[in-house]
Amino acid sequence: MTVYLPIAELSVNIFIILGMGAAVGFLSGMFGVGGGFLITPLLIFYNIPPVVAVATGANQVVASSMSGALSHFRRGTLDVKLGTVLLFGGLAGATVGIWIFALLRSVGQLDLVISLLYVVLLGTVGTLMLLESIRAMRRSASNQPVSLRRPGQHNWVHRLPLKMRFKKSKIYLSVIPVIGLGFGIGILTSVMGVGGGFIMVPAMIYLLRIPTNVVVGTSLFQIIFVTAYTTVVQATTNYSVDIVLAFILMVAGVIGAQYGVRVGQKLRGEQLRALLALLVLAVGARLAVDLVVTPDDVYSVISEGVYR
Amino acid sequence: MRTLALLLVLFVGLVSPAAAQEDRPAEAPEKLEIGISTDEIAISSDFRGADLTIFGAIEGYDPALLAQRKYDIVVALEGPKDNNTVRIKERVFGIWVNRRSMTFELVPESYSLSSTRDVETIADPAVLNGVGVGIQHIRLTPVGFVGDGSNLTEFRDAFRRLKESGGFYQRDPGGVQFISASLFKATVKLPANVPNGTHIVRAHLFRDGVFISEKALPLRVMKTGIEQMISTAAYDHSLAYGAFSVFLAALTGWLASVVFRKD
Numbered sequence: 001m002t003v004y005l006p007i008a009e010l011s012v013n014i015f016i017i018l019g020m021g022a023a024v025g026f027l028s029g030m031f032g033v034g035g036g037f038l039i040t041p042l043l044i045f046y047n048i049p050p051v052v053a054v055a056t057g058a059n060q061v062v063a064s065s066m067s068g069a070l071s072h073f074r075r076g077t078l079d080v081k082l083g084t085v086l087l088f089g090g091l092a093g094a095t096v097g098i099w100i101f102a103l104l105r106s107v108g109q110l111d112l113v114i115s116l117l118y119v120v121l122l123g124t125v126g127t128l129m130l131l132e133s134i135r136a137m138r139r140s141a142s143n144q145p146v147s148l149r150r151p152g153q154h155n156w157v158h159r160l161p162l163k164m165r166f167k168k169s170k171i172y173l174s175v176i177p178v179i180g181l182g183f184g185i186g187i188l189t190s191v192m193g194v195g196g197g198f199i200m201v202p203a204m205i206y207l208l209r210i211p212t213n214v215v216v217g218t219s220l221f222q223i224i225f226v227t228a229y230t231t232v233v234q235a236t237t238n239y240s241v242d243i244v245l246a247f248i249l250m251v252a253g254v255i256g257a258q259y260g261v262r263v264g265q266k267l268r269g270e271q272l273r274a275l276l277a278l279l280v281l282a283v284g285a286r287l288a289v290d291l292v293v294t295p296d297d298v299y300s301v302i303s304e305g306v307y308r
Numbered sequence: 309m310r311t312l313a314l315l316l317v318l319f320v321g322l323v324s325p326a327a328a329q330e331d332r333p334a335e336a337p338e339k340l341e342i343g344i345s346t347d348e349i350a351i352s353s354d355f356r357g358a359d360l361t362i363f364g365a366i367e368g369y370d371p372a373l374l375a376q377r378k379y380d381i382v383v384a385l386e387g388p389k390d391n392n393t394v395r396i397k398e399r400v401f402g403i404w405v406n407r408r409s410m411t412f413e414l415v416p417e418s419y420s421l422s423s424t425r426d427v428e429t430i431a432d433p434a435v436l437n438g439v440g441v442g443i444q445h446i447r448l449t450p451v452g453f454v455g456d457g458s459n460l461t462e463f464r465d466a467f468r469r470l471k472e473s474g475g476f477y478q479r480d481p482g483g484v485q486f487i488s489a490s491l492f493k494a495t496v497k498l499p500a501n502v503p504n505g506t507h508i509v510r511a512h513l514f515r516d517g518v519f520i521s522e523k524a525l526p527l528r529v530m531k532t533g534i535e536q537m538i539s540t541a542a543y544d545h546s547l548a549y550g551a552f553s554v555f556l557a558a559l560t561g562w563l564a565s566v567v568f569r570k571d
Contacts, residue, residue: 004354006539009501059553066561071569108395108406116403224561228554235550239542243553244535250557254564291403298398299466300406303417304391 007242008052014248016046021060021252028064028253029260030267031276032216034195034223036061037125039249041118041283048245050111054101055234055241056249057193058227063250064257065195065223072217079168079214082178083221086200089179090226093186098233101191105238108302115287117192122284125198129277136270157207169214177208182222189230195223337368340381340513340523342494348528349498355531357500360385364511364523366490373515374489380423380430380514381484382441383494385527387418387476388505391451394463394470410463411451417503418476419443420496422483431517439519441512443468443477475499504531 003014020042028035036057043053072078104110160174181203185196200219204210210218235241264272342364349360362383366374373379392415398407423430427442436445448464450457471477476499484494494511507527513520531539542549 004535006535007542059557062554062557063561063564066558067565067568068561070562070565108393108409112403112405224558228558231554231557232547232550235542235553236546239546241542241550241553243538243542243549243556246553247556247560250560254560254568258564258568295397295404297470298404299394299396299470301392301394301467301470304393304411 003244003248005048005052005242005245007056007240008048008245010047012046012048012245017245017248018252020046021249022256024249025064025253025256026260026263027276027279029257029262030264031260031272032264033276034061034064034068034197034220035253036064036194036196036227037118037122037192037198038279038283039253040114040193041122041287043245044115045286048242049240050114051105051238051240052242052245054114054191054193055231055238056246058189058234059231059241059243059246060249060253061189061193061195061227062224062231064253065197065220065227067254067257069217069220069224072220075217077213078217078221079166080221082166082169082171082210082214083218085164085175085178086182086218086222087225089182089184090186090189090222091229092179093183093188094190094226094230094233095186096183097187097190098230098237100187101234102237104191112291114192115291117188119284119288119291121188121192121199122280122287126277126280126284129273129280133270133274133277137274140270158209169210169218171208171210173208173210181208182226186226189223189226190234193230195220195227197223336515336520338370338379338513338515338520339367340511340521341365341367342383342509342511342523342525344509344525344527347526348530350530350532351498351502352531352533355500355502357502358498359495360498360509360527362494362496362509362511364492364494366492366513369490371489378516380425381492381494382421382423382427382430382512382514383484383496384422384441384510384512385418385420385496385498386416386508386510387503388507389414389416391415392467394467396463396466408459410459412448412464412467413451415446415448415467417505418499418507419446419471419478420498421477421479422494422496423479423481424484424486424492426481427479430514431519435514435517435519439512439522441510443472443479475501498529502529504529504536 001014002011004011024035024038024042027038039060040053040057043057044050069078101110104113157177160176162176163172163174165172181200185200188194188196197219201215204215204219205212231241342362344362366379369379391411391413393409393411395406395409397404421427421443427436436442440447448467450460468477478497478499480495480497483496484492486492507529509525509527511523
């Protein structure tokens with residue numbers, strides 16, 4: 001059964017899109033990630049124009065982060081104050097990101113930059129995760145105790161001025177790195193269509209030393225608003241949000257996530273992370289191959305849409 | 309005073325070649341009349357392409373020339389016009405990167421040609437270029453500075469090839485048939501991905517390789533259905549559309565968290 005995507009302007013098989021959404025939803029539930037960093041490359045593989053894939057990916061992340069953040073809110077593992085400070089940076093970053101996006105699009109380098117960023121990001125994150133999970137597997141094999149870095153330790157981040165007390169997180173922290181982190185992730189949200197949780201969560205734990213229990217909920221909380229903002233701005237500046245595509249993806253995604261969560265609870269953490277790492281590396285490698293392989297046609301033509 | 313008059317004539321001749329062309333049928337007795345059954349076509353989103361039939365007649369023809377098949381008719385369906393940019397990828401450090409580009413000013417998004425025989429054999433390339441008829445002869449004017457113009461041909465050829473391979477530009481030599489002495493029927497193809505907007509049906513009459521006259525009719529192509537409504541909303545009411553997309557996503561997320569609530 002085919003469905004016509006009005007903004008991407010092409011017909012797709014609805015079951016492939018549903019399958020994509022469900023599979024990524026399943027993985028995101030299993031690993032506790034948003035899934036935007038997998039959805040966007042998969043859409044590009046399926047010939048959805050990168051402009052549409054990025055904007056629609058951001059829209060889809062609104063749904064997945066919303067359902068995640070709500071359950072964290074109910075459990076009380078969400079620091080609204082910390083999330084709001086992150087959000088200030090995030091909105092500023094997303095605004096800058098949209099501007100970069102439009103600029104790259106006008107000079108015809110958008111597709112290239114999106115692919116390059118994904119190759120770098122997926123390659124780095126995948127490698128780090130794989131190494132970390134292999135180390136963890138070795139440790140558990142030799143029955144060594146798992147040594148976590150204690151979150152009480154201080155580093156250069158904690159010497160910065162403009163400190164603020166975050167009661168829920170039980171932390172006294174400068175707002176500069178928080179806003180800076182939000183800003184950086186905000187740019188990625190606009191340019192790559194990701195929520196950025198897979199970068200934000202480790203950065204909050206290891207760099208800002210924020211207690212682990214509030215990290216995921218808080219990052220999801222701010223991701224809702226940054227991706228929502230990005231969706232609206234993409235819709236008004238680039239007209240590239242495909243609501244039909246986004247809706248199919250998000251419905252399949254939230255259902256897939258529920259099953260992912262159940263399976264994830266039964267499997268062992270480090271093996272799970274190694275699997276995800278391999279998947280992330282595979283997607284990155286595929287994008288890298290597409291950049292290097294001689295294209296079928298070195299020419300391309302686009303209509304500017306000035307008189308649309 | 310005479311120089312001024314002469315200059316004026318020259319000037320008029322330079323700025324309005326169209327006016328000069330319109331003068332010509334006054335000399336030639338032949339005129340072209342065409343008609344289509346509708347000036348508006350509504351197509352749904354599952355449109356897979358269709359044929360559009362145009363009827364026409366040559367008026368004031370010379371029976372002797374007609375018997376010798378000296379008259380040729382070319383009918384073109386030109387889509388809405390827009391600037392188009394052609395880009396070429398080159399290898400930079402092993403990666404394929406868009407390097408050079410050229411933008412052509414207001415070229416038709418789609419172009420469907422139907423003629424009595426292959427357009428290239430109807431008239432000289434110079435004549436066809438002047439009229440701007442035929443995929444090889446459509447006016448492709450680059451925007452801005454193009455240097456010495458040595459790569460103009462490269463980009464024009466690429467543009468035509470991409471448009472043809474994408475199905476936007478089509479030709480049917482033999483698509484125009486005479487059904488009686490001077491009455492003809494032209495079949496032009498509407499591509500599956502026909503652009504929305506005002507198209508122009510343009511019929512050209514050639515007599516023995518000479519361009520005689522032209523007749524144009526507008527044809528509005530209106531896409532219908534829910535998909536088109538969404539597309540229109542996305543472009544014309546983008547803020548509301550964006551806000552609704554977010555609302556739908558938030559609602560889906562909220563519903564999921566309620567439906568699948570564990571506690």
